[in-house]
Amino acid sequence: MMGVGVASVQVTPASTLSERLDVPGGRPSYPVIEPLTVLLPGGGLRRGSVIAVRGSLLLLLALLAEATVQGTWAAVIGVGDLGVLAAAEAGVVVRRLALIPRPGPDLAPVAAALLDGVGLVALAGADGLPARARQSLAARARQRGSVLLPLGQWPGADVELVCRVETWHGAEGGYGRLRSREVVVRAVGRGAAARPRAARLLLPGPGGAVTKALRHLAIKAVL
Amino acid sequence: MPARVMVVWCPDWPVTAGVAAEDLAARAPAAVVSANRIVACSATARAQGVRCGQRRREAQGCCPELVVLTDDPDRDARAFEPVAAAVEGLAPGVEVVCPGLIALPARGPARYFGGEAAVAERIVDVIATQARVECQVGIADGLFAATLAAHRGLLVPPQGSAGFLAPLSITELHQDATGVDRAALVDLLHRLGLRTLGAFAALPVDDIASRFGLDGVRAHRLARGLGERPLARRDPPADLTVTRRFDPPLDRVDAVAFASREPAEQLHAALAARGLACIRLGISACTEAGEELHRVWRCAEPLTASGIADRVRWQLDGWLTSRDCRPSTGITLLQLTPEEVIGGQALQRGLWGESGEDDERAGRALVRVQAMLGPDAVFTGVIGGGRDPTDRVRLVPWGDDRVPARGAEDPLAGSSMCTEDPLAGSSMCTEDPLAGSSMCTASPWPGRLPAPSPSRVFTRPLPAEVLDDAGCVVGVSGRGRLTGVPYRIAMDGNPPRRVLAWAGPWPVEERWWEPGGGRRCARMQAVLDVTGPADDPLAVLLACETGHWRVEGIYE
Numbered sequence: 091m092m093g094v095g096v097a098s099v100q101v102t103p104a105s106t107l108s109e110r111l112d113v114p115g116g117r118p119s120y121p122v123i124e125p126l127t128v129l130l131p132g133g134g135l136r137r138g139s140v141i142a143v144r145g146s147l148l149l150l151l152a153l154l155a156e157a158t159v160q161g162t163w164a165a166v167i168g169v170g171d172l173g174v175l176a177a178a179e180a181g182v183v184v185r186r187l188a189l190i191p192r193p194g195p196d197l198a199p200v201a202a203a204l205l206d207g208v209g210l211v212a213l214a215g216a217d218g219l220p221a222r223a224r225q226s227l228a229a230r231a232r233q234r235g236s237v238l239l240p241l242g243q244w245p246g247a248d249v250e251l252v253c254r255v256e257t258w259h260g261a262e263g264g265y266g267r268l269r270s271r272e273v274v275v276r277a278v279g280r281g282a283a284a285r286p287r288a289a290r291l292l293l294p295g296p297g298g299a300v301t302k303a304l305r306h307l308a309i310k311a312v313l
Numbered sequence: 314m315p316a317r318v319m320v321v322w323c324p325d326w327p328v329t330a331g332v333a334a335e336d337l338a339a340r341a342p343a344a345v346v347s348a349n350r351i352v353a354c355s356a357t358a359r360a361q362g363v364r365c366g367q368r369r370r371e372a373q374g375c376c377p378e379l380v381v382l383t384d385d386p387d388r389d390a391r392a393f394e395p396v397a398a399a400v401e402g403l404a405p406g407v408e409v410v411c412p413g414l415i416a417l418p419a420r421g422p423a424r425y426f427g428g429e430a431a432v433a434e435r436i437v438d439v440i441a442t443q444a445r446v447e448c449q450v451g452i453a454d455g456l457f458a459a460t461l462a463a464h465r466g467l468l469v470p471p472q473g474s475a476g477f478l479a480p481l482s483i484t485e486l487h488q489d490a491t492g493v494d495r496a497a498l499v500d501l502l503h504r505l506g507l508r509t510l511g512a513f514a515a516l517p518v519d520d521i522a523s524r525f526g527l528d529g530v531r532a533h534r535l536a537r538g539l540g541e542r543p544l545a546r547r548d549p550p551a552d553l554t555v556t557r558r559f560d561p562p563l564d565r566v567d568a569v570a571f572a573s574r575e576p577a578e579q580l581h582a583a584l585a586a587r588g589l590a591c592i593r594l595g596i597s598a599c600t601e602a603g604e605e606l607h608r609v610w611r612c613a614e615p616l617t618a619s620g621i622a623d624r625v626r627w628q629l630d631g632w633l634t635s636r637d638c639r640p641s642t643g644i645t646l647l648q649l650t651p652e653e654v655i656g657g658q659a660l661q662r663g664l665w666g667e668s669g670e671d672d673e674r675a676g677r678a679l680v681r682v683q684a685m686l687g688p689d690a691v692f693t694g695v696i697g698g699g700r701d702p703t704d705r706v707r708l709v710p711w712g713d714d715r716v717p718a719r720g721a722e723d724p725l726a727g728s729s730m731c732t733e734d735p736l737a738g739s740s741m742c743t744e745d746p747l748a749g750s751s752m753c754t755a756s757p758w759p760g761r762l763p764a765p766s767p768s769r770v771f772t773r774p775l776p777a778e779v780l781d782d783a784g785c786v787v788g789v790s791g792r793g794r795l796t797g798v799p800y801r802i803a804m805d806g807n808p809p810r811r812v813l814a815w816a817g818p819w820p821v822e823e824r825w826w827e828p829g830g831g832r833r834c835a836r837m838q839a840v841l842d843v844t845g846p847a848d849d850p851l852a853v854l855l856a857c858e859t860g861h862w863r864v865e866g867i868y869e
Contacts (some may be wrong), residue, residue, distance in 0.1 A: 174694030207678025
């Protein structure tokens with residue numbers, strides 16, 4: 091009786107082994123809101139990884155949301171006109187969202203300084219960075235256990251999320267208003283993320299937060 | 314036996330302070346009014362029949378040219394500081410009993426200046442020359458007797474307090490400056506036939522205690538000329554500035570890093586010994602050539618010893634390596650000034666991990682970025698009231714108070730810290746989006762756009778052109794209707810794009826009641842078609858003001 095209990099507690103399924111080995115220091119990933127979990131290996135933002143986001147600023151904000159609710163800090167570098175209201179509607183705790191709108195020529199040192207202390211660092215305008223600077227930033231993130239989220243292309247990213255807009259719902263010929271946007275997000279990447287994944291989402295959904303798109307629910311202007 | 318106490322009294326202080334603040338003539342009849350009753354009046358007004366306790370109308374009837382001032386205890390206290398400082402220059406241990414009344418032990422100064430009359434004369438002189446106000450001085454045994462003596466400008470001889478008080482009216486018990494309301498007691502004693510303090514003092518204390526309780530005993534002690542309590546001395550604020558001279562001058566960053574640690578620890582120790590912590594730190598430095606550099610660091614959290622050292626190092630590092638304002642020679646003098654301090658218990662960590670390690674690490678990283686890019690490079694957003702997406706958000710530099718631009722986010726939340734938390738959870742998403750606003754706000758903002766909000770809000774809106782299918786420009790009429798059906802929209806000089814869907818216009822009128830401050834505009838949402846195979850449909854928020862369209866934000 092006793093032996094059976096101990097054995098059942100101590101045995102770990104082999105399926106979780108690769109994920110546990112990926113985690114630096116054994117710390118868990120940063121959580122994301124439920125509709126986005128299907129896109130990411132391990133269901134969250136793995137510490138020390140680089141996750142590139144293309145095609146939607148709101149997708150980036152939605153990725154930051156759940157972690158900031160749980161006390162992690164996030165920083166967005168180089169987005170001069172970020173809609174803080176949209177971030178709040180997506181679920182981000184704006185008190186823990188630091189904005190560095192004009193990093194100037196010191197983009198890489200600023201990002202490196204932030205990776206030291208801030209859990210999630212989003213970086214726009216990284217296309218002009220030399221390959222060496224990118225590699226050192228990725229290494230910094232891996233060493234510190236932070237997540238680097240470049241907005242745009244990032245060769246060698248662990249996961250790349252590409253957002254394509256399908257349709258907007260709610261506005262029609264002068265009536266109604268914009269209510270929700272149906273998008274398809276595709277995830278490709280290396281390692282655990284090599285298997286392509288896709289999700290159809292409402293980004294933003296009604297009220298601003300991200301929800302799963304339900305095909306059978308035809309959303310039309312009520313007015 | 315109570316100690317000899319000297320009281321300095323500035324008559325009608327609220328009026329004096331108010332007249333000085335309003336820049337009125339000193340002889341003008343003036344009165345301070347609170348809740349429609351006169352609480353203090355000037356001597357000129359009193360000569361014309363104005364009395365404390367009158368209604369304002371009555372007082373204005375007695376003296377039609379009366380200047381009415383509002384009651385402002387802050388103003389009184391602020392204006393009284395020079396008087397307290399002037400007295401402090403002559404004698405130690407000053408206690409400000411209330412604005413207009415200072416008490417200090419009389420024995421030391423009387424010995425030093427050679428007699429009580431000499432001190433009194435000297436204090437009146439100094440206050441008249443330094444603070445430019447009139448005052449009266451009274452000396453007696455005990456605070457209460459000395460206050461009454463000051464009202465009469467008397468020096469009561471030692472042991473003479475009881476004799477001085479005995480013939481005075483029982484209503485003088487009101488004059489106890491500690492702020493205890495004795496109206497009911499005085500009224501009762503008066504009806505019992507005790508018209509003077511002497512008559513009250515003659516009663517046995519046991520009977521007073523059994524009939525009037527503790528407050529009666531206190532009043533009885535005052536009437537007998539005994540002290541109610543000893544003076545609480547005011548200590549001059551300690552100078553906590555830490556100064557270091559460097560010889561040879563510092564001109565290398567590594568030398569700075571070494572030199573900044575010790576003064577930072579000294580400052581922190583000096584603050585901690587007084588139970589204080591610093592939230593604004595002034596760092597100033599002088600160079601060999603006489604250049605002076607100064608910068609104030611604000612911090613959201615009280616500074617620890619290493620936090621102070623880090624800021625000093627970053628600042629000196631920044632000065633020594635900056636391109637445009639680099640000092641020509643090395644730094645010879647470093648001065649750390651705690652510009653704003655708070656009680657040290659604010660540094661206490663939360664028991665359940667609030668203000669935990671994450672916040673501290675992030676704060677250090679953000680301050681580090683501020684040291685690289687300047688204090689106005691790192692922001693956090695605060696959401697307040699308003700109609701535009703631009704109006705509702707204020708970007709606050711890191712370290713400043715998070716106060717929204719307009720209106721409180723939540724009427725129940727008192728402090729700026731708490732206003733965020735309603736947003737933190739899922740409460741926002743559960744509300745009905747048709748209600749007009751997905752977030753609770755104190756005031757209604759008719760015309761506000763409901764969620765979702767644009768993910769990019771342009772600080773400088775892009776010019777746009779809205780055209781109908783014939784290629785004519787579409788505007789908004791005075792009645793808030795479009796003059797045509799939008800068919801193509803050109804943004805920022807780019808070729809026009811087909812409109813797939815549109816909604817609006819929603820007119821907004823703001824501050825129309827203010828001359829020159831009013832604003833009329835109309836907003837419209839539109840979804841624009843793709844321009845190529847790699848492109849996505851784009852939703853934009855447009856606004857039309859004075860006949861011109863502009864793109865306020867895009868939904869990206």
